[in-house]
Amino acid sequence: MLVLAAVLLTVVWRVAPAASPPIYDGVCAADPYRALGSSTPPSSATKMYGPVTAGSFQTSEVVTTETPPQAQLLLVDGTFVSPEPFTVSITPIAPPGPQPSDGSIDGNVYRILAVTASGKQLNPVDAAHSATLLLRGTGMNPARTMERLDGTTWTGLRTLLAGCGDTFEAATPRLGDFALVVPKQGGGGGGGGGGGSGPPLVPIVIGLVVILLAVTLGLIRLNRSRSG
Amino acid sequence: MSSRGGYPAALTATSAARSGLLLAGLAGAVGLRAAAGGDRVAASTPAALLFVGALLALAGAAGWRPGTLRARHVAAGVLGAAVLVGAWWLGAGARLHPTVGVATLAWWSPVVVAVAVAEEALLRGALFTALQEWRGPQVALAVTSVAFAVMHIPLYGVGAVPLDLAVGLWLGGLRLVTGTWTAPAVAHALADLAGGWL
Numbered sequence: 227m228l229v230l231a232a233v234l235l236t237v238v239w240r241v242a243p244a245a246s247p248p249i250y251d252g253v254c255a256a257d258p259y260r261a262l263g264s265s266t267p268p269s270s271a272t273k274m275y276g277p278v279t280a281g282s283f284q285t286s287e288v289v290t291t292e293t294p295p296q297a298q299l300l301l302v303d304g305t306f307v308s309p310e311p312f313t314v315s316i317t318p319i320a321p322p323g324p325q326p327s328d329g330s331i332d333g334n335v336y337r338i339l340a341v342t343a344s345g346k347q348l349n350p351v352d353a354a355h356s357a358t359l360l361l362r363g364t365g366m367n368p369a370r371t372m373e374r375l376d377g378t379t380w381t382g383l384r385t386l387l388a389g390c391g392d393t394f395e396a397a398t399p400r401l402g403d404f405a406l407v408v409p410k411q412g413g414g415g416g417g418g419g420g421g422g423s424g425p426p427l428v429p430i431v432i433g434l435v436v437i438l439l440a441v442t443l444g445l446i447r448l449n450r451s452r453s454g
Numbered sequence: 455m456s457s458r459g460g461y462p463a464a465l466t467a468t469s470a471a472r473s474g475l476l477l478a479g480l481a482g483a484v485g486l487r488a489a490a491g492g493d494r495v496a497a498s499t500p501a502a503l504l505f506v507g508a509l510l511a512l513a514g515a516a517g518w519r520p521g522t523l524r525a526r527h528v529a530a531g532v533l534g535a536a537v538l539v540g541a542w543w544l545g546a547g548a549r550l551h552p553t554v555g556v557a558t559l560a561w562w563s564p565v566v567v568a569v570a571v572a573e574e575a576l577l578r579g580a581l582f583t584a585l586q587e588w589r590g591p592q593v594a595l596a597v598t599s600v601a602f603a604v605m606h607i608p609l610y611g612v613g614a615v616p617l618d619l620a621v622g623l624w625l626g627g628l629r630l631v632t633g634t635w636t637a638p639a640v641a642h643a644l645a646d647l648a649g650g651w652l
Contacts, residue, residue, distance in 0.1 A: 227595075227623075227627045227630065227631075228624070228627040228628070228631060230623075231620065231623040231624040231627045232537050232541065232624065234620040234623065235537070235538065235541035235617075235620045235621065235624055236541045236544055237620075238616050238617050238620045254496040254497040255497070255559070255562045256494070256496075256497040365493035365494060366493055366494060366495070367492070367493050386611055386612065386613055387610075387611030387612075387613070388610065388611050388613045388614075392493070392494050392496075392497075395613070427489055427492075430485075430489050431486065431489050431490060434482050434485050434486040434489060435486065437478075437482045438479060438482045438483060438486065438508055438511075438512070441475050441476075441478050441479040441482060441512065442479065442511050442512055442515045443515075444471075444475050445472060445475050445476070445479070445512065445515035445516045445517075446515045448468055448471055448472050448475070448516075449472075449515065449516060449517040451468070
């Protein structure tokens with residue numbers, strides 16, 4: 227049983243996203259979000275690779291240095307093919323002119339590029355080798371959607387919540403400019419705090435406390451009847 | 455008198471009720487943490503401490519007690535943590551995330567340990583015992599492992615379910631082998647600490 231569980235653990239780690247936080251669980255130690263133009267600017271990240279043939283590119287990641295990282299790019303085996311060395315970079319940029327039509331940008335826009343020594347831009351070889359991008363937002367409610375700027379239009383990607391709660395991930399077959407977008411129905415902009423509509427918290431908290439008290443009393447009675 | 459698994463019927467009925475109440479309580483505690491944590495629940499220390507209090511209250515009300523700390527159980531926990539950290543290192547060794555500063559770790563560490571210990575007190579302590587009495591060790595292992603995985607969804611998303619399910623099975627296996635909640639508690643706490651200190 228223990229051997230099986232240990233093997234399962236190792237296997238899951240091989241396929242789990244890097245965003246699985248503080249290894250397993252616990253409270254996330256998260257620094258305040260670093261916005262472009264603030265006194266503590268966000269970091270960039272670059273990684274250089276040598277020439278790769280089909281299938282020879284090995285799993286890799288490019289990660290910014292915040293805690294937790296505000297941008298992470300996860301690349302699987304065979305993602306890129308290039309006869310010359312290339313560099314993958316993550317760079318926070320000023321918001322481009324076109325704005326998302328379905329909401330407002332939360333946090334920074336990040337430019338994710340893979341560029342060869344001769345200036346050619348690379349993309350993942352095919353959809354099966356899509357890159358996984360994780361971006362940290364300034365909050366998690368409402369849930370953000372990761373979008374990619376395609377020319378003048380922002381395209382939404384299938385986005386999952388990951389990491390320390392305010393990190394979101396999406397797979398993308400193309401690199402470019404990416405941002406998290408707060409949907410218009412969520413109310414105010416992407417800044418932190420309790421903006422936007424949502425269920426009333428105080429009654430919910432009170433209700434849950436009442437339920438917990440009732441359950442606790444029920445357990446005490448059960449325990450007494452058992453020992454009595 | 456009919457019995458299940460060698461336990462008298464009255465005991466199994468009580469254990470069934472206790473199991474149900476503990477699971478309901480766990481759901482309530484997770485909901486409370488999510489509600490209190492607001493927009494950044496996984497990073498909210500007040501919500502985490504509220505969660506710790508709720509879990510310990512539930513476990514204590516169900517009759518769980520810490521018991522005597524024995525060296526061999528602690529040793530089993532340390533070995534258990536070594537496997538958890540080793541699996542992370544072997545499986546995702548290239549994915550080290552940046553470490554935080556020592557000042558942050560100074561307050562973060564006791565909070566993380568408190569959360570881990572409270573989760574184990576309820577899951578592999580009170581709930582495992584109740585389920586084992588009611589339906590046997592396999593059901594106890596399965597239910598507590600699934601509960602462990604599901605309870606982390608509001609914090610880390612569904613992406614973390616496979617990993618937390620595997621961890622739940624490992625910690626539950628430690629509980630089965632050692633017969634005590636101490637070993638999984640030590641393993642869980644050390645593995646969580648490793649996430650910040652390594």
